[in-house]
Amino acid sequence: MNTSAQSHSLQKPKILVARAIFPDQLAKLEESFEVQSNQEDRIYSADELKKALSGVVGALVTGSERIDAGALADAKDLKIVANISVGYNNFDVPAITAAGVMASNTPDVLTDTTADFGFALLMATARRITESEHWVRAGNWKQWSLINNPLGMDLHHTTIGIIGMGRIGQGIAKRASGFGMNVIYHNRSRLPEADEKACRATYVSKEELLKTADHVVLVLPYTPENHHTIGEKELALMKPTATLVNIARGGIVDDLALAQALKAKKIFAAGLDVFEGEPTVNPELLKLSNIVLAPHIASASEKTRRAMVDLAVKNLTAAVAGTKPPSLINTEVFKG
Numbered sequence: 396m397n398t399s400a401q402s403h404s405l406q407k408p409k410i411l412v413a414r415a416i417f418p419d420q421l422a423k424l425e426e427s428f429e430v431q432s433n434q435e436d437r438i439y440s441a442d443e444l445k446k447a448l449s450g451v452v453g454a455l456v457t458g459s460e461r462i463d464a465g466a467l468a469d470a471k472d473l474k475i476v477a478n479i480s481v482g483y484n485n486f487d488v489p490a491i492t493a494a495g496v497m498a499s500n501t502p503d504v505l506t507d508t509t510a511d512f513g514f515a516l517l518m519a520t521a522r523r524i525t526e527s528e529h530w531v532r533a534g535n536w537k538q539w540s541l542i543n544n545p546l547g548m549d550l551h552h553t554t555i556g557i558i559g560m561g562r563i564g565q566g567i568a569k570r571a572s573g574f575g576m577n578v579i580y581h582n583r584s585r586l587p588e589a590d591e592k593a594c595r596a597t598y599v600s601k602e603e604l605l606k607t608a609d610h611v612v613l614v615l616p617y618t619p620e621n622h623h624t625i626g627e628k629e630l631a632l633m634k635p636t637a638t639l640v641n642i643a644r645g646g647i648v649d650d651l652a653l654a655q656a657l658k659a660k661k662i663f664a665a666g667l668d669v670f671e672g673e674p675t676v677n678p679e680l681l682k683l684s685n686i687v688l689a690p691h692i693a694s695a696s697e698k699t700r701r702a703m704v705d706l707a708v709k710n711l712t713a714a715v716a717g718t719k720p721p722s723l724i725n726t727e728v729f730k731g
């Protein structure tokens with residue numbers, strides 16, 4: 396073997412890490428790969444992403460990177476785009492498949508952390524916790540009062556309506572049972588009886604759920620069909636005492652219609668972790684006090700964010716080694 400062939404055979408496969416990850420996880424990756432990383436964490440423009448994907452065999456990306464035919468135009472060596480996210484509406488899956496590239500996501504590892512957060516956001520919303528804090532900080536608390544301090548809505552022994560009954564929806568249902576809540580749900584397809592039993596959940600139509608739930612929680616994936624699942628018409632069906640929580644994706648709720656419904660007190664309050672056009676938040680929402688806002692942090696515990704990266708790395712490493720990634724989305728691309 397001549398020297399250049401030798402050095403070629405010793406070369407590590409080149410990969411892209413499109414966003415900042417924990418430094419020790421990056422250092423571990425660098426043992427096996429030549430890593431082009433973006434620890435600066437500035438989101439690539441479409442053109443920068445296209446360039447960054449050219450010449451790499453694998454890429455770790457997040458929901459901020461749109462992977463479509465344009466992004467893949469020069470990615471001739473790419474075997475996998477491994478999303479550090481369970482939702483993958485940032486992927487144009489048919490275009491990725493047409494390019495012969497595998498696509499993977501990070502299910503399961505974030506289920507409980509995300510369900511915990513969904514429940515926390517629901518409690519904060521129903522019991523007006525952030526609004527109360529702002530009120531205290533603004534010096535408004537002059538005396539304890541039976542009726543003139545912020546009064547919220549109960550969770551215990553009320554009805555929770557969950558739209559989207561995947562793993563995270565089921566996690567929220569189980570938590571709700573612990574609060575003595577009656578659980579109703581709506582989903583594309585009804586769950587098997589054993590799963591309904593495990594969640595103590597009853598399947599209802601979307602309309603019945605909106606009309607009867609005291610608390611509506613959205614946990615469905617974003618697809619074009621799910622765009623504005625909650626708009627003016629749906630908000631009008633809800634009780635004036637009801638709360639709405641969105642931990643799914645921006646675009647599932649019509650944020651302007653929601654702001655109008657909250658302003659007119661057509662519903663009691665809302666808790667949002669995701670927004671249409673995030674990180675921009677509709678200014679009409681920012682004017683309201685009967686709302687709790689969070690910056691898309693449902694999966695954000697360090698332990699879980701690390702587990703998401705670990706699973707994405709497993710997917711990437713498997714694809715580069717020619718084995719099947721554990722959470723491959725477009726299985727038809729894998730030639731075992």
Ligand code: 8YV
Nearest residue numbers: 457458459479480481482694
């Ligand atoms: C991610 C999420 O943090 O997994 C998901 O679907 O919404 C979050 O856990 C986000 O998508 C960034 O990739």
